Amino acid sequence: MLFKFASQKLKAKPSSLQLEQIDASLVLSFLQYLESSRHNTAGSRNVRLAAIKSFMHFIEYRVPSALDQVRRILAIPSKKTVARLVAHLEIDEMQAVLDAPDPTTRYGIRDRAMLHLGFSAGLRVSELVGLRINDVTWHSTPSILVQGKGRRERALPLNKESAAAIRAWLSLRGEAFVPELFLNARGKNMTRSGFEYVLHKHVRTAARSCPSLLKRRISPHKLRHTCALIALQATRDIRKVSLWLGHSSIQSTEIYTRTDPTEKLEAIEAITPPTLRRGRFRPPDKLLEMLMGR
Numbered sequence: 001m002l003f004k005f006a007s008q009k010l011k012a013k014p015s016s017l018q019l020e021q022i023d024a025s026l027v028l029s030f031l032q033y034l035e036s037s038r039h040n041t042a043g044s045r046n047v048r049l050a051a052i053k054s055f056m057h058f059i060e061y062r063v064p065s066a067l068d069q070v071r072r073i074l075a076i077p078s079k080k081t082v083a084r085l086v087a088h089l090e091i092d093e094m095q096a097v098l099d100a101p102d103p104t105t106r107y108g109i110r111d112r113a114m115l116h117l118g119f120s121a122g123l124r125v126s127e128l129v130g131l132r133i134n135d136v137t138w139h140s141t142p143s144i145l146v147q148g149k150g151r152r153e154r155a156l157p158l159n160k161e162s163a164a165a166i167r168a169w170l171s172l173r174g175e176a177f178v179p180e181l182f183l184n185a186r187g188k189n190m191t192r193s194g195f196e197y198v199l200h201k202h203v204r205t206a207a208r209s210c211p212s213l214l215k216r217r218i219s220p221h222k223l224r225h226t227c228a229l230i231a232l233q234a235t236r237d238i239r240k241v242s243l244w245l246g247h248s249s250i251q252s253t254e255i256y257t258r259t260d261p262t263e264k265l266e267a268i269e270a271i272t273p274p275t276l277r278r279g280r281f282r283p284p285d286k287l288l289e290m291l292m293g294r
Contacts, residue, residue, distance in 0.1 A: 031045055042079040087222055093216070121156050124148070129189065133170075144156055
């Protein structure tokens with residue numbers, strides 16, 4: 001997008017652009033173009049800027065003569081964005097989605113296992129579709145080994161419902177040429193878009209018994225948010241939630257404390273005295289007393 005914009009602005013083919021032409025003023029013009037012409041939000045603008053800065057970090061180690069140019073671009077600040085509350089499902093809505101798949105059909109059993117596992121383990125969609133059969137263990141405590149972001153692994157225990165749902169699917173899965181646990185209709189590994197389709201299909205079914213779902217836009221990541229909030233309410237420990245979700249930093253988990261009102265209520269009750277002494281305001285000065293009409 002940046003090279004296409006530069007090509008139009010400088011009236012040159014992208015292949016003939018020189019590095020020196022991609023300077024801070026051009027990048028600022030590009031960012032302005034994103035917001036004014038493409039109507040990108042501040043968040044999208046910041047993502048584009050982060051990509052450009054990443055490219056400039058690559059350049060600074062290979063073209064020392066461009067260091068001043070690179071530093072000017074790296075100094076471009078991100079825009080402040082509105083910190084919205086995390087969207088999640090209520091308990092009855094989540095239960096309606098989990099109950100939507102037909103447990104008497106092959107794909108209903110598969111979908112039920114995916115939904116239960118995606119919700120109860122709080123998995124990213126990439127972690128869910130990338131889960132392999134060998135990642136599931138059935139020793140004293142049924143558990144899964146999750147390959148998270150940054151090649152970080154974490155082991156999560158399975159609750160009774162999720163373990164039963166996975167066992168039911170494994171009894172029907174059969175042999176396949178791929179190691180992934182969940183397969184599509186062609187016998188290949190389930191994809192991100194495939195799971196999104198499965199989720200949206202069952203949300204439409206669940207909306208018949210839970211009409212509030214009709215007003216919601218539900219993505220696979222919303223199952224993860226719902227799991228995180230339920231875990232926070234149950235444990236009251238943000239560190240445990242962070243470990244469960246596989247966050248690299250506890251700062252990523254703090255967004256859930258803004259959504260859970262009980263956390264704020266407990267904080268208020270901890271700092272507010274049980275009784276307040278009644279009193280009456282008395283102006284400390286004759287001028288203030290006159291201005292207040294006394």
